[in-house]
Amino acid sequence: MESFDPVTRQGLDISNLFGLELIISALLLALVLGWLILALVRFRAAPGDTAEATQVHGNRRLEIAWTVTPAITLAIVFILVVQTMNGVDAASPGAQRLQVIGHQWWWEYQFPDLGVTTANELHLPVGTEFTLDLESRDVIHSFYVPQFGMMRDLVPGKTNRMTLRIDRPGTYDGACTQYCGLQHAWMRLRVVAEPRDQFDAWIAAQRAPASPSNAAGQQVFLRNTCVSCHAIRGLPAPAQVGPDLTHFGSRHTIGSGVVENTPENLRQWIRNPHDIKPGVLMPGFSSLPEQDLNALVAFLEGLE
Numbered sequence: 001m002e003s004f005d006p007v008t009r010q011g012l013d014i015s016n017l018f019g020l021e022l023i024i025s026a027l028l029l030a031l032v033l034g035w036l037i038l039a040l041v042r043f044r045a046a047p048g049d050t051a052e053a054t055q056v057h058g059n060r061r062l063e064i065a066w067t068v069t070p071a072i073t074l075a076i077v078f079i080l081v082v083q084t085m086n087g088v089d090a091a092s093p094g095a096q097r098l099q100v101i102g103h104q105w106w107w108e109y110q111f112p113d114l115g116v117t118t119a120n121e122l123h124l125p126v127g128t129e130f131t132l133d134l135e136s137r138d139v140i141h142s143f144y145v146p147q148f149g150m151m152r153d154l155v156p157g158k159t160n161r162m163t164l165r166i167d168r169p170g171t172y173d174g175a176c177t178q179y180c181g182l183q184h185a186w187m188r189l190r191v192v193a194e195p196r197d198q199f200d201a202w203i204a205a206q207r208a209p210a211s212p213s214n215a216a217g218q219q220v221f222l223r224n225t226c227v228s229c230h231a232i233r234g235l236p237a238p239a240q241v242g243p244d245l246t247h248f249g250s251r252h253t254i255g256s257g258v259v260e261n262t263p264e265n266l267r268q269w270i271r272n273p274h275d276i277k278p279g280v281l282m283p284g285f286s287s288l289p290e291q292d293l294n295a296l297v298a299f300l301e302g303l304e
Contacts, residue, residue, distance in 0.1 A: 007168040010088040011149020017084045091163040095129040102141030102154040105187040106256040116206045119243035123192045125199035132162040145174030166193040182279035188257025209234025217299025220292045249304040
């Protein structure tokens with residue numbers, strides 16, 4: 001029922017239109033059923049009555065009424081739908097930009113005007129309008145958070161747009177709703193809507209380069225193929241094949257929501273991610289020495 005309790009301006013517009021259409025449909029259903037029941041009761045034949053019923057050949061006024069009334073009703077609904085669509089898609093001149101990129105099977109978020117890139121867990125300020133540029137790097141995905149009240153597809157080679165303003169703070173979970181492969185069900189997303197000052201603090205932390213606290217783990221990261229796929233700002237690791245790991249330790253989940261971000265889960269993920277998320281593109285590091293694995297886990301968890 002989360003879709004009926006939208007936390008965005010756009011979702012509320014859609015929900016209000018849907019509610020109005022439900023009321024109109026209910027009234028029309030009641031009218032039709034009422035006339036049907038009346039006709040069945042009022043004009044039924046009496047027991048034993050074998051006389052032929054009176055034949056009626058048309059009623060112009062009635063026919064005009066039941067033709068014009070639905071036409072006017074549909075015209076009104078059509079106008080309201082168009083107005084709602086224009087209002088939902090309209091963005092104010094001061095809307096901030098957010099680029100949402102779908103991958104198999106994780107989400108990438110870029111704030112072009114703020115110089116921040118993160119993955120899977122998104123923070124947004126309450127009461128601020130954003131224009132989302134939705135893109136896909138592989139197959140069709142769909143960005144859907146039920147309490148936003150709407151969704152939009154991400155199509156390879158095409159940029160779709162969504163206007164979004166969250167009016168209520170909270171943490172809202174969503175997922176991809178277009179079947180996109182083996183781990184479609186584990187392409188989760190989490191949006192944290194927070195006051196502007198908290199968002200600004202999060203942006204400042206995300207914009208800062210990594211502050212590694214484990215030199216041994218850093219060296220393990222840099223001398224293995226981790227550096228070929230993942231970026232960590234502040235280190236010679238600019239690759240963008242996999243999620244940006246600059247502040248990995250501050251995230252709540254691993255693998256776009258498949259497990260909680262704990263040292264033990266991270267250790268298992270690095271050893272063999274296919275045991276946790278079959279089909280994932282990341283290779284396993286089962287041959288990594290235990291000492292190096294422990295150092296790498298401590299290094300990544302320390303990136304807050």
